[in-house]
Amino acid sequence: MNVRRLFLIFVPYLWLLALFLVPFLIVLKIALSDGALAIPPYIPTLDFSNGWEGIKTFFAGLDMENFIFLTEDELYWRAYLSSLQIAAISTAITLLVGYPIAYGMAKAPDEWRPTLMMLVILPFWTSFLIRVYSWMGILSQEGFLNQFLLWTGIINDPLTILNTNTAVYIGIVYTYLPFMILPIYAAIEKLDESLLEAAEDLGCSRMQAFWLVTIPLSKSGIIAGCFLVFIPALGEFVIPSVLGGSKTLMIGKVLWEEFFSNRDWPVASAVAVILLLILVIPIILFQRNEQKQRESEG
Protein backbone atom coordinates (compact mmCIF):
# COMPACT_ATOMS: atom_id res chain seq x y z
CA MET A 1 0.00 0.00 0.00
CA ASN A 2 1.48 3.32 -0.94
CA VAL A 3 1.56 6.50 1.08
CA ARG A 4 -0.88 8.33 -1.15
CA ARG A 5 -3.57 5.71 -0.77
CA LEU A 6 -3.09 5.64 3.00
CA PHE A 7 -3.43 9.41 3.14
CA LEU A 8 -6.57 9.31 1.01
CA ILE A 9 -8.17 6.75 3.29
CA PHE A 10 -6.98 8.18 6.58
CA VAL A 11 -8.08 11.80 6.31
CA PRO A 12 -11.83 11.23 5.79
CA TYR A 13 -11.70 8.16 8.03
CA LEU A 14 -10.17 10.01 10.96
CA TRP A 15 -12.52 12.95 10.45
CA LEU A 16 -15.57 10.71 10.66
CA LEU A 17 -14.19 8.77 13.62
CA ALA A 18 -13.48 11.96 15.54
CA LEU A 19 -16.64 13.87 14.65
CA PHE A 20 -19.19 11.13 14.19
CA LEU A 21 -18.32 7.96 16.08
CA VAL A 22 -16.59 9.46 19.13
CA PRO A 23 -19.40 11.99 19.76
CA PHE A 24 -21.87 9.18 19.60
CA LEU A 25 -19.90 7.14 22.14
CA ILE A 26 -19.92 10.21 24.38
CA VAL A 27 -23.71 10.34 24.13
CA LEU A 28 -23.88 6.67 25.09
CA LYS A 29 -21.56 7.26 28.01
CA ILE A 30 -23.51 10.24 29.32
CA ALA A 31 -26.75 8.31 28.94
CA LEU A 32 -25.30 5.82 31.42
CA SER A 33 -24.09 8.55 33.82
CA ASP A 34 -25.94 10.34 36.59
CA GLY A 35 -27.03 13.94 36.50
CA ALA A 36 -25.18 16.29 38.84
CA LEU A 37 -25.02 19.94 39.75
CA ALA A 38 -21.60 20.38 38.25
CA ILE A 39 -19.94 21.58 35.06
CA PRO A 40 -20.40 19.52 32.93
CA PRO A 41 -23.65 18.52 34.64
CA TYR A 42 -23.10 14.76 34.97
CA ILE A 43 -20.90 12.30 36.87
CA PRO A 44 -18.67 10.33 36.62
CA THR A 45 -16.14 11.92 34.34
CA LEU A 46 -13.33 9.84 32.95
CA ASP A 47 -10.12 10.65 34.83
CA PHE A 48 -6.95 9.12 33.44
CA SER A 49 -4.69 10.73 36.04
CA ASN A 50 -5.45 7.98 38.56
CA GLY A 51 -4.48 5.25 36.10
CA TRP A 52 -6.45 2.01 36.28
CA GLU A 53 -8.22 3.01 39.47
CA GLY A 54 -9.71 6.03 37.72
CA ILE A 55 -10.96 3.94 34.82
CA LYS A 56 -12.43 1.33 37.21
CA THR A 57 -14.34 3.89 39.27
CA PHE A 58 -15.53 5.40 35.99
CA PHE A 59 -17.07 2.15 34.81
CA ALA A 60 -18.47 1.40 38.27
CA GLY A 61 -20.28 4.75 38.12
CA LEU A 62 -22.23 3.86 34.97
CA ASP A 63 -25.70 2.37 35.24
CA MET A 64 -29.00 2.03 33.42
CA GLU A 65 -30.78 4.44 35.75
CA ASN A 66 -31.73 6.93 33.05
CA PHE A 67 -33.23 4.24 30.86
CA ILE A 68 -35.24 2.91 33.80
CA PHE A 69 -36.36 6.47 34.46
CA LEU A 70 -37.55 6.77 30.83
CA THR A 71 -39.64 3.61 31.08
CA GLU A 72 -41.20 4.76 34.34
CA ASP A 73 -42.16 8.26 33.28
CA GLU A 74 -45.26 8.15 31.14
CA LEU A 75 -44.28 11.32 29.25
CA TYR A 76 -41.51 9.54 27.34
CA TRP A 77 -43.63 6.55 26.40
CA ARG A 78 -46.31 8.83 25.08
CA ALA A 79 -43.75 10.93 23.22
CA TYR A 80 -42.25 7.90 21.46
CA LEU A 81 -45.66 6.47 20.60
CA SER A 82 -47.06 9.76 19.35
CA SER A 83 -43.93 10.38 17.23
CA LEU A 84 -44.40 6.96 15.65
CA GLN A 85 -48.07 7.68 15.08
CA ILE A 86 -47.52 11.14 13.60
CA ALA A 87 -44.71 9.88 11.36
CA ALA A 88 -46.77 6.88 10.17
CA ILE A 89 -49.97 8.81 9.45
CA SER A 90 -48.19 11.63 7.67
CA THR A 91 -46.21 9.12 5.59
CA ALA A 92 -49.48 7.54 4.48
CA ILE A 93 -50.97 10.93 3.58
CA THR A 94 -47.80 11.91 1.72
CA LEU A 95 -48.05 8.70 -0.30
CA LEU A 96 -51.68 9.43 -1.20
CA VAL A 97 -50.81 12.97 -2.25
CA GLY A 98 -47.50 12.14 -3.88
CA TYR A 99 -48.45 9.11 -5.98
CA PRO A 100 -50.84 10.91 -8.36
CA ILE A 101 -48.29 13.69 -8.84
CA ALA A 102 -45.47 11.23 -9.59
CA TYR A 103 -47.80 9.33 -11.92
CA GLY A 104 -48.82 12.49 -13.73
CA MET A 105 -45.17 13.46 -14.15
CA ALA A 106 -44.18 10.07 -15.52
CA LYS A 107 -47.05 10.13 -18.02
CA ALA A 108 -46.49 13.74 -19.05
CA PRO A 109 -45.28 14.62 -22.57
CA ASP A 110 -41.50 14.18 -22.84
CA GLU A 111 -40.76 17.85 -23.37
CA TRP A 112 -42.56 18.73 -20.13
CA ARG A 113 -40.70 16.35 -17.88
CA PRO A 114 -37.48 18.31 -17.18
CA THR A 115 -39.56 21.34 -16.18
CA LEU A 116 -41.82 19.29 -13.93
CA MET A 117 -38.77 17.64 -12.40
CA MET A 118 -37.26 21.01 -11.63
CA LEU A 119 -40.53 22.20 -10.09
CA VAL A 120 -40.40 19.26 -7.68
CA ILE A 121 -36.73 19.73 -6.81
CA LEU A 122 -36.83 23.52 -6.39
CA PRO A 123 -38.65 23.52 -3.01
CA PHE A 124 -36.08 21.02 -1.77
CA TRP A 125 -33.38 23.66 -2.19
CA THR A 126 -35.44 26.34 -0.45
CA SER A 127 -35.00 26.76 3.26
CA PHE A 128 -36.87 24.12 5.24
CA LEU A 129 -37.60 26.58 8.03
CA ILE A 130 -39.14 29.08 5.59
CA ARG A 131 -41.33 26.43 4.02
CA VAL A 132 -42.63 25.43 7.45
CA TYR A 133 -43.06 29.06 8.43
CA SER A 134 -45.08 29.85 5.30
CA TRP A 135 -47.91 27.73 6.72
CA MET A 136 -48.21 29.81 9.89
CA GLY A 137 -49.89 32.65 8.01
CA ILE A 138 -52.22 30.22 6.25
CA LEU A 139 -53.36 28.13 9.19
CA SER A 140 -53.74 30.73 11.95
CA GLN A 141 -57.14 31.85 13.32
CA GLU A 142 -57.32 34.85 11.02
CA GLY A 143 -55.19 33.15 8.36
CA PHE A 144 -55.92 32.66 4.67
CA LEU A 145 -57.48 29.24 4.98
CA ASN A 146 -60.00 30.43 7.55
CA GLN A 147 -60.70 33.63 5.60
CA PHE A 148 -61.32 31.56 2.50
CA LEU A 149 -63.58 29.03 4.22
CA LEU A 150 -65.56 31.77 5.96
CA TRP A 151 -65.92 33.62 2.67
CA THR A 152 -67.26 30.54 0.86
CA GLY A 153 -69.63 29.92 3.76
CA ILE A 154 -68.43 26.38 4.44
CA ILE A 155 -67.82 27.30 8.06
CA ASN A 156 -69.25 30.01 10.29
CA ASP A 157 -66.55 30.13 12.94
CA PRO A 158 -62.82 30.05 12.28
CA LEU A 159 -61.17 26.67 12.76
CA THR A 160 -58.28 26.22 15.13
CA ILE A 161 -55.61 24.47 13.07
CA LEU A 162 -52.34 26.16 13.95
CA ASN A 163 -50.74 24.73 17.11
CA THR A 164 -52.53 21.40 16.77
CA ASN A 165 -51.41 18.03 15.46
CA THR A 166 -53.32 18.68 12.23
CA ALA A 167 -50.90 21.52 11.47
CA VAL A 168 -47.99 19.15 12.13
CA TYR A 169 -49.41 16.64 9.64
CA ILE A 170 -49.80 19.36 7.02
CA GLY A 171 -46.26 20.57 7.68
CA ILE A 172 -44.71 17.12 7.31
CA VAL A 173 -46.68 16.28 4.16
CA TYR A 174 -45.75 19.62 2.62
CA THR A 175 -42.03 19.60 3.38
CA TYR A 176 -41.34 15.93 2.65
CA LEU A 177 -43.53 15.60 -0.47
CA PRO A 178 -40.57 15.82 -2.93
CA PHE A 179 -38.91 12.85 -1.15
CA MET A 180 -42.01 10.78 -1.89
CA ILE A 181 -42.52 11.98 -5.47
CA LEU A 182 -38.99 11.44 -6.80
CA PRO A 183 -38.48 7.69 -6.12
CA ILE A 184 -42.04 6.86 -7.23
CA TYR A 185 -41.58 8.92 -10.39
CA ALA A 186 -38.32 7.10 -11.13
CA ALA A 187 -40.05 3.73 -10.70
CA ILE A 188 -43.08 4.53 -12.90
CA GLU A 189 -40.94 6.17 -15.57
CA LYS A 190 -38.86 3.00 -15.99
CA LEU A 191 -41.99 0.92 -16.42
CA ASP A 192 -42.36 -0.71 -19.82
CA GLU A 193 -45.49 0.67 -21.51
CA SER A 194 -45.98 -2.55 -23.51
CA LEU A 195 -46.81 -4.36 -20.25
CA LEU A 196 -49.84 -2.11 -19.84
CA GLU A 197 -50.85 -2.68 -23.45
CA ALA A 198 -50.48 -6.42 -22.94
CA ALA A 199 -52.69 -6.25 -19.86
CA GLU A 200 -55.33 -4.34 -21.81
CA ASP A 201 -55.11 -6.77 -24.72
CA LEU A 202 -55.70 -9.58 -22.26
CA GLY A 203 -58.95 -7.95 -21.22
CA CYS A 204 -58.01 -5.77 -18.27
CA SER A 205 -59.75 -2.43 -17.92
CA ARG A 206 -57.37 0.53 -17.53
CA MET A 207 -58.15 0.61 -13.82
CA GLN A 208 -57.38 -3.09 -13.43
CA ALA A 209 -54.18 -2.70 -15.42
CA PHE A 210 -53.18 0.10 -13.07
CA TRP A 211 -53.75 -2.02 -9.96
CA LEU A 212 -52.28 -5.21 -11.40
CA VAL A 213 -49.30 -3.80 -13.31
CA THR A 214 -48.38 -0.21 -12.41
CA ILE A 215 -48.75 -0.43 -8.64
CA PRO A 216 -46.80 -3.71 -8.17
CA LEU A 217 -44.04 -2.56 -10.51
CA SER A 218 -43.65 0.76 -8.72
CA LYS A 219 -43.55 -0.95 -5.32
CA SER A 220 -39.83 -0.36 -4.78
CA GLY A 221 -40.35 3.37 -5.41
CA ILE A 222 -43.29 3.43 -3.00
CA ILE A 223 -41.27 1.70 -0.29
CA ALA A 224 -38.25 3.97 -0.80
CA GLY A 225 -40.44 7.07 -0.72
CA CYS A 226 -42.22 5.95 2.46
CA PHE A 227 -38.95 5.38 4.31
CA LEU A 228 -37.51 8.67 3.06
CA VAL A 229 -40.49 10.43 4.66
CA PHE A 230 -40.95 8.26 7.74
CA ILE A 231 -37.33 8.22 8.97
CA PRO A 232 -36.74 11.99 9.12
CA ALA A 233 -40.32 12.67 10.26
CA LEU A 234 -39.81 10.50 13.34
CA GLY A 235 -37.02 12.67 14.74
CA GLU A 236 -38.48 15.96 13.48
CA PHE A 237 -38.01 19.03 15.66
CA VAL A 238 -38.72 22.13 13.57
CA ILE A 239 -42.24 21.25 12.40
CA PRO A 240 -43.74 20.33 15.81
CA SER A 241 -42.16 23.36 17.45
CA VAL A 242 -43.28 25.88 14.81
CA LEU A 243 -46.68 24.47 13.79
CA GLY A 244 -47.52 22.18 16.71
CA GLY A 245 -48.96 23.21 20.03
CA SER A 246 -48.04 22.56 23.63
CA LYS A 247 -49.92 19.26 23.41
CA THR A 248 -47.95 18.03 20.41
CA LEU A 249 -45.59 15.39 21.71
CA MET A 250 -42.72 14.46 19.47
CA ILE A 251 -39.50 12.94 20.66
CA GLY A 252 -37.22 15.41 18.86
CA LYS A 253 -38.94 18.24 20.73
CA VAL A 254 -38.75 16.37 24.06
CA LEU A 255 -35.01 15.83 23.58
CA TRP A 256 -34.50 19.50 22.77
CA GLU A 257 -36.42 20.65 25.84
CA GLU A 258 -34.74 18.12 28.10
CA PHE A 259 -31.40 19.47 26.99
CA PHE A 260 -31.97 23.22 26.68
CA SER A 261 -34.73 23.87 29.21
CA ASN A 262 -34.25 21.20 31.88
CA ARG A 263 -30.48 20.95 31.36
CA ASP A 264 -30.71 17.25 32.10
CA TRP A 265 -27.97 15.97 29.84
CA PRO A 266 -28.03 12.33 30.93
CA VAL A 267 -31.78 12.02 30.26
CA ALA A 268 -31.49 13.87 26.93
CA SER A 269 -28.72 11.42 25.92
CA ALA A 270 -30.81 8.42 26.94
CA VAL A 271 -33.73 9.77 24.89
CA ALA A 272 -31.36 10.05 21.91
CA VAL A 273 -30.07 6.50 22.32
CA ILE A 274 -33.59 5.02 22.38
CA LEU A 275 -34.67 7.12 19.38
CA LEU A 276 -31.73 5.68 17.44
CA LEU A 277 -32.62 2.14 18.48
CA ILE A 278 -36.15 2.71 17.15
CA LEU A 279 -34.76 4.11 13.89
CA VAL A 280 -32.44 1.17 13.27
CA ILE A 281 -35.34 -1.06 12.17
CA PRO A 282 -36.72 1.17 9.37
CA ILE A 283 -33.19 2.05 8.26
CA ILE A 284 -32.24 -1.62 7.83
CA LEU A 285 -35.49 -2.32 5.98
CA PHE A 286 -34.83 0.67 3.72
CA GLN A 287 -31.31 -0.52 2.91
CA ARG A 288 -32.62 -4.01 2.09
CA ASN A 289 -35.13 -2.50 -0.31
CA GLU A 290 -32.38 -0.49 -2.02
CA GLN A 291 -30.15 -3.56 -2.21
CA LYS A 292 -32.90 -5.66 -3.75
CA GLN A 293 -33.59 -2.97 -6.31
CA ARG A 294 -29.92 -2.75 -7.27
CA GLU A 295 -29.73 -6.51 -7.66
CA SER A 296 -32.83 -6.66 -9.83
CA GLU A 297 -31.31 -4.02 -12.07
CA GLY A 298 -28.24 -6.22 -12.47
Added chain:
Amino acid sequence: MTRRFSWFNATSLTLGFTFLYLPMLILIIYSFNASKLVTVWAGFSTKWYGELLHNEAFLDAAWVTLKVAVLSSTFATVLGTMAAYVMVRGGRFRGRTLFSGMIYAPLVMPEVITGLSLLLLFIAIGLDRGVVTIVLAHTTFSMCYVSVVVSSRLVTFDRSLEEAALDLGCSPFDAFKSVTLPIIAPAVISGWLLAFTLSLDDLVIASFTSGPSSTTLPIKIFSAVRLGVSPEINALSTIMIAIVAIGVITASLVSKQAIARRQNEEQKALKQ
Protein backbone atom coordinates in the same frame (compact mmCIF):
# COMPACT_ATOMS: atom_id res chain seq x y z
CA MET B 1 -44.31 8.85 -29.41
CA THR B 2 -45.97 12.11 -28.52
CA ARG B 3 -48.13 11.96 -25.49
CA ARG B 4 -50.60 14.39 -24.16
CA PHE B 5 -51.90 15.11 -20.72
CA SER B 6 -54.96 13.10 -19.78
CA TRP B 7 -57.45 15.13 -17.75
CA PHE B 8 -56.65 13.10 -14.64
CA ASN B 9 -52.91 13.68 -14.87
CA ALA B 10 -53.36 17.34 -15.66
CA THR B 11 -55.60 17.78 -12.62
CA SER B 12 -53.29 15.94 -10.24
CA LEU B 13 -50.27 17.90 -11.46
CA THR B 14 -52.09 21.22 -11.18
CA LEU B 15 -53.35 20.49 -7.68
CA GLY B 16 -49.99 19.07 -6.61
CA PHE B 17 -47.95 22.02 -7.77
CA THR B 18 -50.48 24.48 -6.40
CA PHE B 19 -50.04 22.80 -3.01
CA LEU B 20 -46.25 22.98 -3.32
CA TYR B 21 -46.06 26.60 -4.44
CA LEU B 22 -49.11 28.46 -3.09
CA PRO B 23 -47.82 28.85 0.49
CA MET B 24 -44.56 30.37 -0.74
CA LEU B 25 -46.41 32.57 -3.21
CA ILE B 26 -48.66 33.96 -0.47
CA LEU B 27 -45.61 34.62 1.68
CA ILE B 28 -43.89 36.50 -1.15
CA ILE B 29 -46.99 38.60 -1.93
CA TYR B 30 -47.49 39.55 1.71
CA SER B 31 -43.87 40.58 2.12
CA PHE B 32 -44.88 43.62 0.03
CA ASN B 33 -47.81 44.42 2.30
CA ALA B 34 -47.80 47.90 3.81
CA SER B 35 -49.70 46.83 6.92
CA LYS B 36 -48.04 45.39 10.00
CA LEU B 37 -51.04 43.05 10.25
CA VAL B 38 -49.87 40.16 8.17
CA THR B 39 -53.21 38.93 6.90
CA VAL B 40 -54.79 42.25 5.97
CA TRP B 41 -53.73 43.76 2.67
CA ALA B 42 -53.10 47.50 2.94
CA GLY B 43 -51.37 48.37 -0.30
CA PHE B 44 -48.00 47.74 -1.91
CA SER B 45 -44.86 48.74 -0.08
CA THR B 46 -41.23 47.73 0.14
CA LYS B 47 -40.70 49.20 3.58
CA TRP B 48 -40.04 45.82 5.26
CA TYR B 49 -37.10 45.29 2.94
CA GLY B 50 -35.76 48.69 3.95
CA GLU B 51 -36.12 47.85 7.63
CA LEU B 52 -34.34 44.59 7.06
CA LEU B 53 -31.33 46.46 5.68
CA HIS B 54 -31.10 48.45 8.90
CA ASN B 55 -31.51 45.50 11.21
CA GLU B 56 -27.96 44.97 12.48
CA ALA B 57 -28.78 41.69 14.20
CA PHE B 58 -30.06 40.10 11.00
CA LEU B 59 -27.16 41.41 8.94
CA ASP B 60 -24.64 40.05 11.45
CA ALA B 61 -26.37 36.69 11.47
CA ALA B 62 -26.44 36.62 7.67
CA TRP B 63 -22.70 37.29 7.57
CA VAL B 64 -21.96 34.48 10.06
CA THR B 65 -24.21 32.10 8.09
CA LEU B 66 -22.48 32.92 4.83
CA LYS B 67 -19.00 32.45 6.33
CA VAL B 68 -19.97 29.11 7.84
CA ALA B 69 -21.61 27.94 4.61
CA VAL B 70 -18.65 28.82 2.37
CA LEU B 71 -16.06 27.27 4.70
CA SER B 72 -17.97 24.13 5.60
CA SER B 73 -19.11 23.36 2.05
CA THR B 74 -15.56 23.73 0.75
CA PHE B 75 -14.13 21.42 3.42
CA ALA B 76 -17.02 19.03 2.92
CA THR B 77 -16.41 18.91 -0.83
CA VAL B 78 -12.73 18.05 -0.40
CA LEU B 79 -13.35 15.44 2.29
CA GLY B 80 -16.46 14.06 0.60
CA THR B 81 -14.69 13.66 -2.74
CA MET B 82 -11.83 11.87 -1.00
CA ALA B 83 -14.29 9.61 0.79
CA ALA B 84 -16.13 8.85 -2.44
CA TYR B 85 -12.84 7.99 -4.13
CA VAL B 86 -11.94 5.65 -1.29
CA MET B 87 -15.38 4.00 -1.41
CA VAL B 88 -15.38 3.44 -5.17
CA ARG B 89 -11.66 3.02 -5.96
CA GLY B 90 -10.14 2.21 -2.59
CA GLY B 91 -10.44 -1.55 -2.93
CA ARG B 92 -10.49 -3.56 0.25
CA PHE B 93 -8.98 -2.32 3.45
CA ARG B 94 -9.44 -2.98 7.11
CA GLY B 95 -12.47 -1.17 8.51
CA ARG B 96 -14.16 -0.58 5.17
CA THR B 97 -17.58 -1.60 6.52
CA LEU B 98 -17.26 0.85 9.40
CA PHE B 99 -16.18 3.53 6.94
CA SER B 100 -19.16 3.09 4.65
CA GLY B 101 -21.41 2.90 7.70
CA MET B 102 -20.10 6.24 8.92
CA ILE B 103 -20.70 7.76 5.47
CA TYR B 104 -24.33 6.67 5.30
CA ALA B 105 -25.36 6.98 8.95
CA PRO B 106 -25.33 10.80 9.14
CA LEU B 107 -27.77 10.91 6.20
CA VAL B 108 -30.47 9.21 8.25
CA MET B 109 -29.44 10.42 11.69
CA PRO B 110 -32.00 12.79 13.24
CA GLU B 111 -30.51 16.27 13.43
CA VAL B 112 -31.23 16.54 17.15
CA ILE B 113 -28.96 13.56 17.81
CA THR B 114 -26.15 14.78 15.54
CA GLY B 115 -26.33 18.20 17.19
CA LEU B 116 -26.43 16.83 20.72
CA SER B 117 -23.52 14.44 20.17
CA LEU B 118 -21.30 17.09 18.58
CA LEU B 119 -22.04 19.56 21.36
CA LEU B 120 -21.11 16.97 23.97
CA LEU B 121 -17.85 16.32 22.10
CA PHE B 122 -16.96 20.01 21.93
CA ILE B 123 -17.61 20.36 25.64
CA ALA B 124 -15.62 17.23 26.45
CA ILE B 125 -12.53 18.51 24.63
CA GLY B 126 -13.04 22.06 25.90
CA LEU B 127 -13.52 23.73 22.53
CA ASP B 128 -15.34 27.07 22.84
CA ARG B 129 -18.48 27.24 20.78
CA GLY B 130 -18.42 29.66 17.87
CA VAL B 131 -17.96 29.78 14.13
CA VAL B 132 -15.29 27.05 14.29
CA THR B 133 -17.56 24.52 15.97
CA ILE B 134 -20.45 25.18 13.55
CA VAL B 135 -18.07 24.75 10.61
CA LEU B 136 -16.79 21.44 12.03
CA ALA B 137 -20.35 20.21 12.57
CA HIS B 138 -21.61 21.25 9.13
CA THR B 139 -18.56 19.82 7.38
CA THR B 140 -19.15 16.47 9.04
CA PHE B 141 -22.73 15.94 7.96
CA SER B 142 -22.49 17.55 4.55
CA MET B 143 -19.34 15.64 3.52
CA CYS B 144 -21.52 12.52 3.61
CA TYR B 145 -23.99 14.05 1.14
CA VAL B 146 -21.11 15.15 -1.10
CA SER B 147 -19.58 11.69 -1.06
CA VAL B 148 -22.90 10.08 -2.06
CA VAL B 149 -23.29 12.51 -4.98
CA VAL B 150 -19.68 12.14 -6.15
CA SER B 151 -19.52 8.35 -5.78
CA SER B 152 -22.65 7.91 -7.92
CA ARG B 153 -20.73 9.70 -10.67
CA LEU B 154 -17.49 7.80 -10.06
CA VAL B 155 -19.29 4.46 -10.36
CA THR B 156 -20.46 5.19 -13.90
CA PHE B 157 -17.11 6.48 -15.02
CA ASP B 158 -14.88 4.37 -17.27
CA ARG B 159 -11.78 3.42 -15.36
CA SER B 160 -9.75 2.63 -18.46
CA LEU B 161 -9.47 6.36 -19.19
CA GLU B 162 -7.56 6.80 -15.97
CA GLU B 163 -5.41 3.79 -16.69
CA ALA B 164 -4.64 5.10 -20.17
CA ALA B 165 -3.38 8.35 -18.66
CA LEU B 166 -1.17 6.38 -16.27
CA ASP B 167 0.17 4.25 -19.13
CA LEU B 168 0.98 7.39 -21.06
CA GLY B 169 3.23 8.52 -18.25
CA CYS B 170 1.03 10.66 -16.02
CA SER B 171 1.67 10.56 -12.31
CA PRO B 172 -1.41 9.39 -10.36
CA PHE B 173 -2.02 12.97 -9.22
CA ASP B 174 -1.74 14.32 -12.78
CA ALA B 175 -4.08 11.59 -13.99
CA PHE B 176 -6.58 12.61 -11.33
CA LYS B 177 -6.22 16.29 -12.16
CA SER B 178 -6.42 16.05 -15.93
CA VAL B 179 -8.71 13.04 -16.46
CA THR B 180 -10.79 12.15 -13.41
CA LEU B 181 -11.51 15.60 -12.04
CA PRO B 182 -12.90 17.12 -15.27
CA ILE B 183 -15.22 14.14 -15.67
CA ILE B 184 -16.54 14.16 -12.10
CA ALA B 185 -16.54 17.99 -11.94
CA PRO B 186 -20.32 18.37 -12.40
CA ALA B 187 -20.89 16.01 -9.46
CA VAL B 188 -18.30 17.81 -7.35
CA ILE B 189 -19.93 21.16 -8.10
CA SER B 190 -23.41 19.93 -7.31
CA GLY B 191 -21.99 18.36 -4.15
CA TRP B 192 -20.61 21.75 -3.14
CA LEU B 193 -23.93 23.45 -3.87
CA LEU B 194 -25.78 20.82 -1.87
CA ALA B 195 -23.39 21.23 1.07
CA PHE B 196 -23.74 25.01 0.82
CA THR B 197 -27.54 24.97 0.94
CA LEU B 198 -27.59 22.36 3.71
CA SER B 199 -25.39 24.65 5.76
CA LEU B 200 -27.44 27.79 4.98
CA ASP B 201 -30.57 25.92 5.90
CA ASP B 202 -29.57 24.18 9.08
CA LEU B 203 -31.25 25.25 12.29
CA VAL B 204 -31.01 22.30 14.66
CA ILE B 205 -27.32 21.39 14.48
CA ALA B 206 -26.32 25.06 14.44
CA SER B 207 -28.42 25.71 17.57
CA PHE B 208 -26.53 23.01 19.45
CA THR B 209 -23.07 23.98 18.25
CA SER B 210 -23.19 27.79 18.11
CA GLY B 211 -22.08 30.13 20.83
CA PRO B 212 -23.68 33.41 21.91
CA SER B 213 -21.50 35.44 19.52
CA SER B 214 -22.16 33.25 16.49
CA THR B 215 -25.90 33.26 15.87
CA THR B 216 -26.79 32.10 12.37
CA LEU B 217 -29.69 33.34 10.29
CA PRO B 218 -31.90 30.25 10.77
CA ILE B 219 -31.46 30.55 14.55
CA LYS B 220 -32.47 34.21 14.33
CA ILE B 221 -35.46 33.42 12.11
CA PHE B 222 -36.54 30.57 14.36
CA SER B 223 -36.60 32.73 17.47
CA ALA B 224 -38.56 35.42 15.61
CA VAL B 225 -40.99 32.91 14.10
CA ARG B 226 -41.88 31.50 17.50
CA LEU B 227 -43.46 34.86 18.33
CA GLY B 228 -45.69 34.67 15.26
CA VAL B 229 -45.80 35.78 11.64
CA SER B 230 -43.96 39.04 10.95
CA PRO B 231 -43.66 41.05 7.74
CA GLU B 232 -39.91 41.42 8.20
CA ILE B 233 -39.45 37.65 8.23
CA ASN B 234 -41.65 37.48 5.13
CA ALA B 235 -39.32 39.93 3.39
CA LEU B 236 -36.23 38.01 4.48
CA SER B 237 -37.79 34.73 3.31
CA THR B 238 -38.62 36.26 -0.05
CA ILE B 239 -35.01 37.32 -0.56
CA MET B 240 -33.80 33.82 0.32
CA ILE B 241 -36.35 32.14 -1.95
CA ALA B 242 -35.37 34.46 -4.81
CA ILE B 243 -31.66 33.71 -4.41
CA VAL B 244 -32.26 29.95 -4.41
CA ALA B 245 -34.62 30.08 -7.38
CA ILE B 246 -32.20 32.15 -9.45
CA GLY B 247 -29.30 29.88 -8.46
CA VAL B 248 -31.05 26.61 -9.25
CA ILE B 249 -32.50 27.79 -12.55
CA THR B 250 -29.14 29.22 -13.70
CA ALA B 251 -27.35 26.03 -12.71
CA SER B 252 -29.79 23.86 -14.61
CA LEU B 253 -29.57 26.04 -17.73
CA VAL B 254 -25.76 25.99 -17.60
CA SER B 255 -25.63 22.22 -17.19
CA LYS B 256 -28.15 21.76 -20.00
CA GLN B 257 -25.89 23.81 -22.29
CA ALA B 258 -22.83 21.84 -21.19
CA ILE B 259 -24.56 18.54 -21.96
CA ALA B 260 -25.66 19.81 -25.38
CA ARG B 261 -22.13 20.99 -26.14
CA ARG B 262 -20.62 17.66 -25.12
CA GLN B 263 -23.08 15.70 -27.24
CA ASN B 264 -22.27 17.96 -30.14
CA GLU B 265 -18.54 17.38 -29.72
CA GLU B 266 -19.00 13.64 -29.36
CA GLN B 267 -20.95 13.53 -32.58
CA LYS B 268 -18.27 15.54 -34.35
CA ALA B 269 -15.61 13.18 -33.03
CA LEU B 270 -17.58 10.18 -34.24
CA LYS B 271 -17.87 11.61 -37.75
CA GLN B 272 -14.13 12.13 -38.09
